[in-house]
Amino acid sequence: xxxxxxxxxxxxxxxxxxxxxxxxxxxxxxxxxxxxxxxxxxxxxxxxxxxxxxxxxxxxxxxxxxxxxxxxxxxxxxxxxxxxxxxxxxxxxxxxxxxxxxxxxxxxxxxxxxxxxxxxxxxxxxxxxxxxxxxxxxxxxxxxxxxxxxxxxxxxxxxxxxxxxxxxxxxxxxxxxxxxx
Numbered sequence: 001x002x003x004x005x006x007x008x009x010x011x012x013x014x015x016x017x018x019x020x021x022x023x024x025x026x027x028x029x030x031x032x033x034x035x036x037x038x039x040x041x042x043x044x045x046x047x048x049x050x051x052x053x054x055x056x057x058x059x060x061x062x063x064x065x066x067x068x069x070x071x072x073x074x075x076x077x078x079x080x081x082x083x084x085x086x087x088x089x090x091x092x093x094x095x096x097x098x099x100x101x102x103x104x105x106x107x108x109x110x111x112x113x114x115x116x117x118x119x120x121x122x123x124x125x126x127x128x129x130x131x132x133x134x135x136x137x138x139x140x141x142x143x144x145x146x147x148x149x150x151x152x153x154x155x156x157x158x159x160x161x162x163x164x165x166x167x168x169x170x171x172x173x174x175x176x177x178x179x180x181x
Contacts, residue, residue, distance in 0.1 A: 001055055003083070006100040007038045008048050012076060012084040013108040015058060019075035022049055037103045049074060057083055088113070089120065091127040095163045098124070098170075118177045125170045132163045 003009060007029075014025050026045045029035040049072075052058045057080030060072035076084070088108060092101045102124055109117050138156060 001051070003052075003055075003057075003087075005048065006104055007040050007044065008052060009084065009087055009101070010034060010038055010104050010107075011045075011048055011052060012057060012080055013088070013104070013112075015074055015076045016081065016084055016108070016112060019061075019073050021063070021071045021073050022046055025049075025074075034104075034107060037100060037107065052080065056080075089116065091120070091123040093127060093131070095128060095131060095159075095166045098128070098166050118174075121170065121174050121177060125167065125174055128163060128167045128170055132160065132167060135160045135163060 010029070011025060014020060014028055020028075022045055023042075026040070026042055029038065029040045029045075049058065049060075053060060053074075056077055058074045059077055060074050062070040063073050064070050088105055092098055092105075105120065106117070109120055113120075135156065
């Protein structure tokens with residue numbers, strides 16, 4: 001079992017700040033910019049918490065609440081902290097992951113490792129540039145039918161243009177951070 005959803009990394013990031021109960025984390029998604037990056041339903045939150053607990057990335061302690069049933073307060077384990085920080089400082093591989101994963105990384109990096117933000121952006125620019133070069137080097141097979149060749153060409157050109165646009169945005173972000181230093 002491994003982390004497969006962007007929200008799971010976001011949960012680890014929230015718990016890196018401080019221990020919280022599930023509903024408190026859910027409110028962080030609903031009331032702030034994090035919710036604009038990742039859509040999360042309450043039922044998903046609790047399913048992800050159970051999964052992360054089974055993976056031993058988080059642990060829970062029961063907190064008494066008077067006459068109400070006790071609630072679980074979650075906190076990161078050493079394994080969860082190490083996994084989160086390794087993920088946080090590694091660039092995403094594919095441009096489609098930038099919209100979710102990279103933005104989540106920026107969300108947490110600005111408060112947890114602000115001095116590493118320029119490096120993180122630089123690494124992402126390099127990874128995106130490498131992916132663009134890979135796309136631009138692709139040659140479509142000449143043995144395809146005319147219809148298949150046309151569609152393959154259209155899809156490839158679309159991916160190239162999307163990757164270039166992301167790279168332009170990343171370079172703007174890079175320049176903004178360079179101007180802030």
